Amino acid sequence: MLLDWITVILLIGVGLLLVIVELIFVPGTTVVGILGFILTGIGIWIGYAALGTNIGHIILATTVVVGGAAFAYSFRSDSWSRFALKDQNRGHVNEEYQHMLTVGETGQAVSALRPQGTALFADRHHEVHTQGEYINPNTPIRIIKLNQNQIIVEAIS
Template sequence: MLLDWITVILLIGIGLLLIVVELVFVPGTTVVGILGFVLTAIGIWIGYAALGTEVGHIILAATVVTGAAAFIYSFQSDSWNYFALKDQNRSHVNEEHQHALEVGAVGKTVSALRPQGTAIFADRHHEVQTNGEFVSPNRPVRIIKLNQNKIIVEEAS
């Protein structure tokens, strides 16, 4: 009888812990959350099978109340904020040198442009793109359009 209680408490405890881990560390429906739900359900089922219907009802009610209380408390206590990402990356490609280039400037590709890649203009590497053409590495390219942070190029003759 004591072993049945220990089994039920461990299965439900580990199951609820895995569900919390699913919510905090591994968002989305993954194996961790499903395994937690299955372990909790098996713990409740063993409670019904080994300890009787009345005790099974009590175990089920206690599990639901405990799970709901932990979930509600965790949101009210702002404990989720310790795991939340608060920093944002607001930078853009070529942001620091966006006015140094002009339409018509000629440079050389570093990588293949398919249609995006890297080219050198005025001894600086820039992310560039073509209008859909393929340009091999180490080929001369000319800037045909500057659109905010996009540098549109074509192969120079």
């Protein structure tokens, strides 16, 4: 009889722990949560089978109350906040300076543009893109299109 109680308590305890781990650390339906539900269900089933129907009802009610309380406490007490990522990446690309380039401006390819690379316009290096063609280094180029953060160029023939 004592072994039945120990088995039921361990199965339900480990099952509830796995369900909480699923909710907090491994979101989504994964093996951890399914295994937790299965272990909890087996623990309740063993409680009904080995300890009787009345004790089984008490085990079921206690499991639901303890599981709900543990779930509510884990979110309300902010105990999981130390595991959460709180830092945000607020960096942005190319914000140190805005380019003052215009369509038709000429420059020179510093690196090979295959189809992107580095070009020199007005003594400043810029990342540029071609429309798919490859351009060798030190080739004169012209800006044909400006998008938000993209400079489209072509070789000057």
